[in-house]
Amino acid sequence: MKSLFLSTALLLAAPAAFACGTFTVGDLTIEHAWSKATIGADRPAVFYVEITNGGSTDDALIGITTPAATMPMLHETVVTDGIASMPHAMSIPVPVGETVALSPGAYHGMLMGLATALKEGDRFPVTLTFENAGDVTVDADVLSLRAEGPDCSDAGQ
Amino acid sequence: MRLRNLQIILWTAAIVATVAFFALRWSSAGMQDVADAAFSPSFSLADSEGTQRTSEEFRGKFLLVFFGFTNCPDVCPTTLSEVAQVMDDLGPDAAKVQPIFVSIDPVRDRRLGLREYTEAFHPAILGLAGTDADTEAAAESFKIYFAREADAAVADGYTMSHSPGLFLIGPDGVWLRQFAYGTPAAEILSDLRSRF
Numbered sequence: 608m609k610s611l612f613l614s615t616a617l618l619l620a621a622p623a624a625f626a627c628g629t630f631t632v633g634d635l636t637i638e639h640a641w642s643k644a645t646i647g648a649d650r651p652a653v654f655y656v657e658i659t660n661g662g663s664t665d666d667a668l669i670g671i672t673t674p675a676a677t678m679p680m681l682h683e684t685v686v687t688d689g690i691a692s693m694p695h696a697m698s699i700p701v702p703v704g705e706t707v708a709l710s711p712g713a714y715h716g717m718l719m720g721l722a723t724a725l726k727e728g729d730r731f732p733v734t735l736t737f738e739n740a741g742d743v744t745v746d747a748d749v750l751s752l753r754a755e756g757p758d759c760s761d762a763g764q
Numbered sequence: 765m766r767l768r769n770l771q772i773i774l775w776t777a778a779i780v781a782t783v784a785f786f787a788l789r790w791s792s793a794g795m796q797d798v799a800d801a802a803f804s805p806s807f808s809l810a811d812s813e814g815t816q817r818t819s820e821e822f823r824g825k826f827l828l829v830f831f832g833f834t835n836c837p838d839v840c841p842t843t844l845s846e847v848a849q850v851m852d853d854l855g856p857d858a859a860k861v862q863p864i865f866v867s868i869d870p871v872r873d874r875r876l877g878l879r880e881y882t883e884a885f886h887p888a889i890l891g892l893a894g895t896d897a898d899t900e901a902a903a904e905s906f907k908i909y910f911a912r913e914a915d916a917a918v919a920d921g922y923t924m925s926h927s928p929g930l931f932l933i934g935p936d937g938v939w940l941r942q943f944a945y946g947t948p949a950a951e952i953l954s955d956l957r958s959r960f
């Protein structure tokens with residue numbers, strides 16, 4: 608009884624692990640929504656997230672919106688013949704049974720027209736629009752400029 | 765007769781442009797090959813204070829050179845974060861290495877603030893943003909490619925494409941190798957340590 612009380616107290620006291628929340632819409636599970644601190648508000652911020660399709664129909668991420676930026680877009684960093692560029696991604700496929708990651712060096716949300724600089728520890732909502740599943744709003748957590756991704760290993764997910 | 769002269773001039777210009785185009789294509793496509801041949805890339809570019817800095821003044825140090833632009837939220841921070849990690853992990857050996865960020869978008873980067881950008885990653889990183897001519901000369905010397913691409917949907921109406929590699933230059937100024945985009949900091953660190 609005492610140990611149960613203690614563990615409950617610890618659970619309540621532990622700060623929610625950053626960028627480790629889980630969101631769902633239809634058969635899609637959205638996790639690890641994060642961003643990096645920006646240097647000022649004049650340069651674009653970035654948005655990364657992981658989407659798992661647990662359903663029986665292929666889906667696709669077709670857009671993002673956020674109050675944090677006036678011009679959010681989906682991009683894909685591609686390195687072809689040693690040249691990196693980042694064309695628009697009109698649609699990011701989320702096939703049945705797969706997890707698709709927007710991650711450094713690959714697909715990413717590009718948040719242009721920031722309302723204010725993003726600081727480590729900030730949290731802002733991002734609405735993802737899927738072709739089939741529709742809209743879902745997730746919380747994106749701002750990690751440090753040098754972060755490679757959220758550390759959710761001890762988050763008990 | 766005047767018309768004929770004009771035709772000759774135009775044809776010559778067209779041929780020169782075609783040759784230059786293929787020469788440029790060839791030089792960027794041949795990047796892997798040149799990594800093997802000994803050469804000493806050079807630059808002369810203004811730093812954030814407007815002081816002209818040259819490759820010669822860094823003789824005696826290893827140089828980690830990265831070409832990028834500060835309006836680049838995905839590729840550039842990844843590489844600069846790795847460089848920052850390498851500098852932290854080098855400890856006292858950090859004095860033997862000078863990391864340099866060369867802007868390929870110098871006008872905008874000077875406006876946005878070059879120094880605050882490089883310092884946000886690591887105070888050791890030197891940011892350089894020269895004139896367009898100096899920048900092209902440096903890129904040519906390093907045999908790297910960059911281009912401005914019109915993109916009406918993004919801020920300022922353009923974005924940059926570029927060679928995202930990290931280049932290692934020896935204390936004698938000779939090109940040593942390229943670290944491909946995404947090379948982990950630990951790998952760069954151990955490569956550097958093996959050369960001290």
Ligand SMILES: [Cu+2]
Pocket residue numbers: 682683693715716717837838
């Ligand atoms: Cu982008």
